[in-house]
Amino acid sequence: MGLLYNIFVSVFSSIGAFLFGYDSGIIASVITMSRYLDRFGDNASIRGGVVSSFNVFLGGCFFGAMGAGWCNDRFGRKRTIQVGTIFALWGCAMQTGANNVATLLVGRIIAGLAIGILSMTVPLYNTEVAPPKIRGFLVGMTQQMIGIGFIVANWVGYGCQYIDSDASWRLPLGLQMAPAFLLLVGIQFLPNSPRWLLEVGRDDEAKEVVYQLHGTTPQARDAADVEFKEMSETIKAEVFVRSRKLSDLWATRAMLRRTLVAVGVQVFGQFSGINVINYFGPEMYAGLGITGGQALLVQGIYGAVGPIANIFFITLILDRVGRKKPLMFGAASFVVTFSILAAIVASFPPPPVELAGQVPVNQAAQRAGIAMIFLTSIFFSLSFGPVSWVLASEVFPTSTRSIGTSVATCANWAFNVLLSQVSPIGMTNVKWKFYLLFVALNFVDFIIITLFFPETKGKSLEDMAIVFGDNVDTKRILDEHKDTSDSASNEKHELEHA
Template identity: 30%
Template structure:
């Protein structure tokens, strides 16, 4: 099979003609309500982004450094890595909670742990309490993230699912921006509140989720998997068709989801942890998922995300306020490009975005390395300024794919039966990559400075080649239809059965008086 080639069904975009062209997100009250609830889920990622920027900003604060006796080396690595260690501790529980008790209760449980962590971080009196607080934040985040991202994907209106699920990870930068600018504003406070106030702000997303998550609709796919078909149909109809349970789009979604889940439940090779590698299709899924998870943290971005202050030091920018200002501007820049890419996923396609992103990162990280070397070897100030420019250009290309797509692409290529476990593997891989980076990066930067960048230049070139041969296009498909890209002809036939069942039911409802203009 040629790189990027796809297996198609007889109706790869079969749902598109069922969508009412007059039902837009901005003129339909129920879609507006649905999207308002989805924002509550999307901001889960903001907590993670807040933490990444917060630790970067705190290292540029004299008040924080003095309070914790100027942590260096392994201690600094632990402070940055402990949140991800907490996430590792939560991963064994996350998929069982999401699939067992539901997406909404899992998000609530995660919010409880994150609120406790933010409270302890704000009130901590020593470095051990600070480490414990960040462990709790990571533990809660792993549970909430597993459920929130899936719920966004599974409850979204089909026309807007790619954009909304891509916005999930994109909003990492919203937390990043708040942390950067909050730290910039409080850095002038000459006491411990300079870093305690940003710690309080980290609790805001979890605070809203703690009280409001029960108003968010539960996943229709989870409801059907638990035998709650009536409730699932009612949820789909309420938000996707103004309450009309006979709407052809609702029938199509309902029947397709039922057929896919029935297939999973009848085939032991499609459930459980072993199923992740039991078939050729699932092994290909896992190779792609593990790779993009690792690439998302091991593309040179880890240097900027957690150790930007040390990068600045290597090019002679040592003023704390200047470092914080650049960090804040970079966060806004990243959010702009990531949001822009999120709205292009169906227009440009996932494969194009991944390949463009990888090629652009390779180019601009290489130029960043060259300029860093020029400053280190010859003290060229213009080269130091060029490094800042290339960091911004590097991130523009990073944000085309590795911010919006890594979560949405992972979720859409996984069938329902494996979605929670497969996404958990993705998050686990991200955490392992982060922990590795957070321990190795400060040691390597201190030891060999700009020469460490060469490692990432070579790795980025490898990423580009890998993505060319492995990324499969999933453009304009439902979640269930993407199974045909990996699972072969048997799944194609079963999907066609689901489509035919939807057509039969739709035609039956049409005879009873539904709008003939929306017939399948």
């Protein structure tokens, strides 16, 4: 098995990330379809419903990610993914069969819960089963599948708009259930996380999984034995001292640093402005004087740029250059692209709507503005896109990895909701000056990453204790526990013979 099996496990489990991308992207096409508009009322109610649908979906994602931490500890990674797919099937079925706005909104909330669960658990699962040398590539597959989901959603929506019935919007919503069902059934045949198995005392199963992931050659078996021994000792020691409290995330200086790094990389990913482009691209293009079908065409092309850059990055670069340098590169790049974009919009504002088509638009400025937006997507895919999922889940010890990843993902969704609220207001009221916010945020991000973020490339998950300076003596804890167990056993033996 070995490498190919690891890749298969990563790609298949990342169907959850594909569902994330598709579910997030398809609603943008659905709400513009004439049959959808006929079904759900006049323009005012439609606008209200669209905004509410979008926000409750993101809110559901936040709460789904919040609850997934407990579920992962209690039932494991595979079962939690299955819980997420069940919520996805339920929510998507409600959306597909909706005959009123209320049913659609409830379906979006439930689907949001599913995406929150999956967006937190899929990278967590891939982190725990991936070998250290290719962990960046395998966990980075999460971002790749999100991008592919967006692409598929764009083209499915484009094709379905020509169907002259309610199937034009019900079909693309219903197609969400296909990957959800495939993941629900298929994840059962993938291995459990060996680290979770060790946590719950299923050591023999954990060892078999490690062998399965490494392959069958003698060299692979030797490497598996070494990794399992290190993994087992560290996790068993963590089990003896863990308390399963949220406060564990800041109980020590080293743990606080882990938490700040994980939360920081997720929040900084939102500060990149990528989801402002994903959600409000047509409004940004309108600021460049590009409207109507031309804006939709540009947005469709834009959707394909990120995944192409991402697959190149996670395949050839991420596990060679590490995590820190790409994050620094990304933050610095966003300072440049948003500075240029702000300058273009400020210097060459589009003509008023009533004069559109009568006043010439500076074509060179338009092309330069589009280039900056596209470059932002490319630079995101070469930095925060894949790295944020990798780093947020790999920095924590096994004892707090699920709850820590949950908190980091919740932070991601919280700032996603915030920016989705303020971005259309900012672009309408302050226009080009709104982009200066991202210039300032990414400048600060660059400094913080440079000064405080560690490099975790090539480290095993158990080696993170060295990276972050944890004061945990694994051997001492295990020896103390062994002595305590032996003492209790001797006392019991003496009492039985008394």
